[in-house]
Amino acid sequence: MKPDKLTAEEIYYLMVLGRQFEYAAKEHYMQGEISGFLHLDIGQEALSVAAMKAFEKGDVFSTYREHVMAMARGIEPKAVMAELFGKATGVSEGKGGSMHLFDPSHFFYGGDAIVGGHIPNAVGCAYARKFQGDLSGVMVVFGDGATNGGAFFESLNIASAQKLPLLFLCENNQYAIGTKITRVAPFETQSKKADPYMRTVDVDGMDALAVYEAVREAQHYIEEGHGPVFVEAMTCRYEGHSISDANTYRSEQEMTLCKQKDPIAKLKAQLLSEFGTTQAHIEALEAKARSAVDEAVAFASQSPEPPLEARFDHLFEEGGDHAL
Amino acid sequence: MLYREALNKALDETMAMDGNVVVLGEDVGLYGGSYRVTEGLVAKYGEARLIDTPIAELSIVGNAVGMAIGGLCPVAEIMTANFALLAFDQIINHMAKLHYMSAGKITLPMVVRFPQGVSKQLAAQHSESYEQMLAAVPGLVVLAASDVNYAYHALKYAILRDDPVIFIEHELLYNKKGEVDLNADIDPLKARIVKEGKDVTIVSYLKMVDDVMKAIPAIEEKLGISCEVIDLCSLNPVDYATLEASLKKTGRIVMVEEDHKTGGYGAQIVSWAAEEMFYSLDAPPLRIAGEDIPVPYNRQLELASIPTPDSITAQIVAWGEKHGA
Numbered sequence: 001m002k003p004d005k006l007t008a009e010e011i012y013y014l015m016v017l018g019r020q021f022e023y024a025a026k027e028h029y030m031q032g033e034i035s036g037f038l039h040l041d042i043g044q045e046a047l048s049v050a051a052m053k054a055f056e057k058g059d060v061f062s063t064y065r066e067h068v069m070a071m072a073r074g075i076e077p078k079a080v081m082a083e084l085f086g087k088a089t090g091v092s093e094g095k096g097g098s099m100h101l102f103d104p105s106h107f108f109y110g111g112d113a114i115v116g117g118h119i120p121n122a123v124g125c126a127y128a129r130k131f132q133g134d135l136s137g138v139m140v141v142f143g144d145g146a147t148n149g150g151a152f153f154e155s156l157n158i159a160s161a162q163k164l165p166l167l168f169l170c171e172n173n174q175y176a177i178g179t180k181i182t183r184v185a186p187f188e189t190q191s192k193k194a195d196p197y198m199r200t201v202d203v204d205g206m207d208a209l210a211v212y213e214a215v216r217e218a219q220h221y222i223e224e225g226h227g228p229v230f231v232e233a234m235t236c237r238y239e240g241h242s243i244s245d246a247n248t249y250r251s252e253q254e255m256t257l258c259k260q261k262d263p264i265a266k267l268k269a270q271l272l273s274e275f276g277t278t279q280a281h282i283e284a285l286e287a288k289a290r291s292a293v294d295e296a297v298a299f300a301s302q303s304p305e306p307p308l309e310a311r312f313d314h315l316f317e318e319g320g321d322h323a324l
Numbered sequence: 325m326l327y328r329e330a331l332n333k334a335l336d337e338t339m340a341m342d343g344n345v346v347v348l349g350e351d352v353g354l355y356g357g358s359y360r361v362t363e364g365l366v367a368k369y370g371e372a373r374l375i376d377t378p379i380a381e382l383s384i385v386g387n388a389v390g391m392a393i394g395g396l397c398p399v400a401e402i403m404t405a406n407f408a409l410l411a412f413d414q415i416i417n418h419m420a421k422l423h424y425m426s427a428g429k430i431t432l433p434m435v436v437r438f439p440q441g442v443s444k445q446l447a448a449q450h451s452e453s454y455e456q457m458l459a460a461v462p463g464l465v466v467l468a469a470s471d472v473n474y475a476y477h478a479l480k481y482a483i484l485r486d487d488p489v490i491f492i493e494h495e496l497l498y499n500k501k502g503e504v505d506l507n508a509d510i511d512p513l514k515a516r517i518v519k520e521g522k523d524v525t526i527v528s529y530l531k532m533v534d535d536v537m538k539a540i541p542a543i544e545e546k547l548g549i550s551c552e553v554i555d556l557c558s559l560n561p562v563d564y565a566t567l568e569a570s571l572k573k574t575g576r577i578v579m580v581e582e583d584h585k586t587g588g589y590g591a592q593i594v595s596w597a598a599e600e601m602f603y604s605l606d607a608p609p610l611r612i613a614g615e616d617i618p619v620p621y622n623r624q625l626e627l628a629s630i631p632t633p634d635s636i637t638a639q640i641v642a643w644g645e646k647h648g649a
Contacts, residue, residue: 036445036621086445086622097447097621113449114406115379148378149410176379178355184378249355311617311625 001220003053003212005275009285011053011208012267012277015045017289018068019264021077024293025067025084025098029243033301034084037113038098039065043238046208046263047171048072051233054215055167057136059129061122063143063171064099064113065237074106081296087303094306095314115176116146119155119168126164126228137165137222139215145176147190156230160197163227167218168194170232171205177241178249194230205233206261209270236261328498330472331361331437334479335399339369342397345483348375349384349401358403359439359498381410385436389418392432392488399483404495405440405454412457419488420463433486437479441531441582442630443495448618451626453583455530458490459560459592466559467512468492470533472502474557478512492559494531515563517570521550524640524649525570527593528580529556536580538633539640546637547644559589564596571597575606576649578640582630585613607647612639 003011022040029038041048045068052060052072062069070080075091083090084098091101092111101111109125112118122140129138146152147170159166170190174181182188191200199221203214211233218229236258240247271277325333339345347362353374356363366374377384381402388398402408408415415436422430440453459466465487469475475493482489518533519540528536533555540551552570556562571577577597579590594609614630631639643649 035623036447037450083621092621094622094625095448095618095620097445099449100447100621113447114410117410145379149380150382177351177358179351179376179378183354183376305624306622308624308628311615311620311629315617 001213001216002209005277007053008209008267008271008275009277009281011049011212012264012271012282013285013289014049014053014072015208015264015267016286017077017292018045018049018071020289020293021067021071021081021296024297025081026243028085028297034098035086036097037064038084038243039241040239040243041065041068041237043258043263044171044173044205044235046267047205047211047233047235050208050211051139051141051169051215054212055137055139055219058167058219059107059109059125059138060141061109061118061125061138062111062141063115063118064111066101066111067098069141070101070103070108070111073103073108075101075103075108077292077296078299081300082303085300085303086305087300088306088310089299089303093310116142116149116151118142119146119151122166123155123159123164126159126166127162130165135165135223135225137167137219139167139169141169141171143176144170144172144174144181144190147193148185153193156194156197159228163225165222166228167215167222168228168230169215170230171235172232173235173237175237175241175250177245189232191230191232198228198230199226200230200232203231203233205235206263206266208263208267325472325502325504326498327472327475327500327502328359328361330476330502330504331479331493332363332365333504334476334483335362335365336368338480338483339365339373344395345397345399346373346375346391347399347401348377348388350377350379350403352376352401357401361498362401381407382414385411385414385419388434388436389414389422389432392434393430397433397483399435399437402436402438404450405438406449406452408436408438408454411436415458415464415490416461420461423487424463431486432488435479435482435489435491437491437493439493439495439498441494441496442619442626445621445623445626446495447621451619455492455559456583456587456589459589463488464560465489466492467557468529468559470494470497470530470555470557471516472500473504473508474510474512474516476504477508477510478557481512492530496531500534513558513561513563515566516555516557517552517566518555519551519553521552521574523549523574524551524576524578524644525554525567525574526551526578526580526640527554527556527567527590529559530582532580532582532631535631535633536636539636542637543640543644546641547649549644549649562593562596564600567593567597568601571601571604575604577605578610578612578643580612580631580636582614584616585611586616588613607643607649610639610643612636
């Protein structure tokens with residue numbers, strides 16, 4: 001099912017917001033206001049946004065490249081930027097940083113920085129949802145690199161054996177830091193690994209409408225009780241793996257080819273031609289995104305640092321035993 | 325020479341010397357290593373000896389064990405200590421035990437190296453230290469390189485030794501400068517006296533040695549004493565003889581480590597001092613360590629959670645004043 005006009009425009013807005021947000025994050029990293037690792041999602045916005053919008057009802061587990069997904073999930077750009085700045089107003093109160101955004105009120109559970117480590121967690125959550133009679137499903141997002149790890153294969157097996165309501169979404173940008181997937185795996189399309197276990201779907205990750213449709217259909221399939229689905233979206237990150245990666249392992253030609261498929265430009269053209277969105281409205285959405293990012297940066301930079309004693313908070317749940 | 329260059333040189337020389345030495349890990353080949361430790365080696369030794377692996381730590385160490393059984397001398401690089409947790413089954417159940425369980429019929433000339441510790445705002449899943457767990461595993465040699473010269477000699481030793489060695493580096497040491505004395509006669513299992521002194525023995529290892537050295541002028545001035553600083557270098561086996569000689573002279577011991585205090589590695593050293601050196605001690609031992617919390621992202625919170633030169637100074641001075649150092 002394709003998104004309706006309003007949803008398509010919302011996706012466009014969030015993609016532009018995501019890209020502007022990432023450029024702002026990069027700028028403020030360079031200025032020293034953000035530190036640690038910073039993994040930018042530029043180029044992959046179609047996947048990050050459309051998948052979240054299509055999967056609105058379920059739970060999401062993601063990786064350390066999750067700013068845009070978190071925002072598409074409904075977490076305020078201000079709260080995400082403030083977390084990058086390490087501020088008390090950040091979504092993780094300055095304790096997590098870029099890689100660890102969590103907000104259960106938006107059914108968003110990170111933000112995990114151990115490659116593939118969150119996949120078994122998503123399997124467990126899918127079990128809990130099935131146990132509770134809720135088949136809206138859980139979506140776990142991971143990169144191509146994670147599909148070479150044991151946790152991934154164990155999860156395929158368990159999710160399939162138990163017919164769990166789980167959507168495996170593979171964000172295949174072909175590179176694990178600087179190592180091309182085909183140098184360490186026998187094929188470029190990782191859905192082959194899931195093929196013996198479950199329904200697999202390949203989709204163009206640079207096409208927001210296609211991603212939306214694929215994820216929507218997958219969720220529908222899960223809701224009908226058929227068990228897990230594996231969706232693989234081929235995509236391309238424009239930047240290095242993290243801000244400290246100079247991206248020297250990809251040729252200029254490869255980068256040019258990749259940027260020719262720009263997902264934002266593509267959706268813009270689709271909005272104009274297929275949805276009847278006006279140029280003026282597109283510009284208004286873009287302006288709104290820019291001002292949301294400006295506001296987020298201003299909010300983050302004006303926010304207070306967490307008090308030093310806050311570092312001892314949250315080691316354990318306050319208030320004791322839930323069973324009492 | 326930089327610390328990472330010293331490690332590179334050790335790898336380079338052992339690879340040139342012994343065609344069975346292979347390096348495996350994530351991005352160690354064409355990319356040159358996440359911290360550039362393996363830079364340039366793939367051009368010299370080829371992809372069959374610099375093996376780019378998938379992100380599969382269990383297999384990196386598990387395969388290295390098999391390579392060693394099969395006659396190679398693998399050096400496995402794990403990108404950071406937290407990722408090594410995925411390989412702990414292989415490290416503890418296989419790498420550490422096969423020689424013993426086979427009554428010595430299997431030898432594992434292999435090394436697992438990784439950086440650890442608090443760098444700068446890498447948050448809780450990229451900032452921890454695991455020497456306390458690994459040094460507690462019988463069958464592993466655990467080395468921690470704080471010094472450029474030591475890093476070079478100790479890594480060569482680790483690669484050439486016929487036993488499994490855990491070689492621990494620190495995220496913030498890779499660009500540390502130092503001299504490598506190629507002809508130095510270094511026993512990598514012996515502790516290094518970084519500075520001689522007569523009143524207090526400060527024991528440390530890895531990056532904390534540098535932080536202790538930064539704190540020394542203020543400590544010595546405020547307490548009017550002289551401190552002996554010892555870099556343990558080998559965390560298992562421990563060079564207790566060097567510690568004993570120092571404690572007999574000073575009668576006071578301070579243990580400084582970055583790792584969480586509860587169950588931290590320094591507990592072993594202080595416990596040894598209490599058991600074996602009780603009658604030589606003139607003051608209760610002092611342990612300075614990281615707090616018992618996951619490492620927070622925010623820079624101020626992060627720095628508050630681990631020892632720094634300032635906090636080391638403050639704690640030793642307070643302890644010294646209380647106990648008459």
